[in-house]
Amino acid sequence: MSDSVYITVGIPFYNAEKYLEDAICSVIAQTHKKWELILLNDGSNDKSLDIAVKYSLVDKRIRVISDGVNKKLPNRLNQIIQESNYDFIARMDADDLMSNDRLEKQLKILKNNKEIDFVTTGCLTIGKDNELTGVSEGRDYQMSAANILEGVTNILHASLLARKNWYIRNQYNETIVQAEDFDLWLQAAKNNDLNYIVIKDPLYWYRVVENVTIEKIVNGYNAQIEIINNNYDGVIFYISKYKIIKKFKIKKVIVKSLDTMGLLKILLKRRSNRYNKEQLDYYNDHFTKIQSVRVQG
Incomplete structure (x- = not known):
């Protein structure tokens, strides 16, 4: 890839020592090589920071920021916007992975x-062991504020590649x-500032098993209810x-019942x-490349 456009990739992390290294390697393995990676520590007390520093010492494109405080994800995402040096910003979570050509394909669409x-x-x-468990293809349509209030979205937050000036307007x-x-999404839609494209291809690899907990689900529903109450008018x-x-x-009652019965995995x-053989081969090919750039020691 000879594209001269640079991208800022931001990965906030908190106690992510089990998966952070693979997330970093997922960036290093990109076909688009013009990037900076901001690894932003949110007060971890495990070995996550050591892993981040190790990679920053061998790749000058990687920058580690750590203040020892746990400020939570929204604060850190705004900080990445402020710290970014380039006009395009890519999101990624510390326990996820992405295909080798994710940035290349997303950047091409934004440029065109x-x-x-x-x-x-x-x-x-x-x-949890990097095994492929499923596929969810992207659906390309524009959400309105009313659509968003209904709680159904076609935007995968962690796979975002956005223009920095949009982020500055929408923090x-x-x-x-x-x-x-x-x-x-809701505030941007209300301001008529939600213009996006969703790629069908599964370029982002989401570690669902580590993200679906009863606490996160219930807290998420409660937060959405509060947002709806404050923004419906x-x-x-x-x-x-x-x-x-x-x-x-009703969803809260259902998930609590499933959790009580040990059936949250549903x-x-x-x-x-269900994924097919072609998708499995695609995943294995790209994952092999990710593993090949790991730093020893």
Whole structure:
């Protein structure tokens, strides 16, 4: 790839020693080589920071920022925007992976569509031992504020590649944790500033098994309910708001019941479809490349 455009990749991390190295290698293995990687420590007390520093010492494109404080994800995402040196910013979570050509394909779309502010992708789902567990292809349509309030989204937050100037106009509400992306899409849509494309291809690999916990699900639903209550006026009617919130409350009851019965894993299966042999071969080929750039020691 000879493209001269640089991208800032931001990975905030908190106690991610089990998966952070592979996430870093996932960036190093990209076909698009013009990038800086900001590894932003959110007060980890495991070996995550040591891993980040190890890679920064062998690759000058990698920068580690650590202040020893746990400020939570929305704060750190805003910090990455402030620290970024380039006009395109890519999101990634510390326990996930991505295909080798993710940045190349997303950047091409942004360059060819000047009116578009960001690009997201479909995803593969992976398990705790990097095994492929499913696939969820991206669906390309534009959400309205009313769509977002209903709680159904086609945007995979962690796969975002956005123009920096859009991020400057649309920063995260640092008081909202667990639903910061839901609020971001909603506020942007209300301001007529939500213009994006979703790539069907599963370029991002989401570690669902580590992210689906009863605490995260319930806290996420509670945060969404609060956001809906604070933002429905002028977007949807009160009766619609009432129905949407009732739906979220029912979801909370369901997930709590599943958790009590030890069946929360059912939600994992519902989040993705069965993968085929072609997708498995694709995953294995790209994962082999990721593993090949690991630093020894």
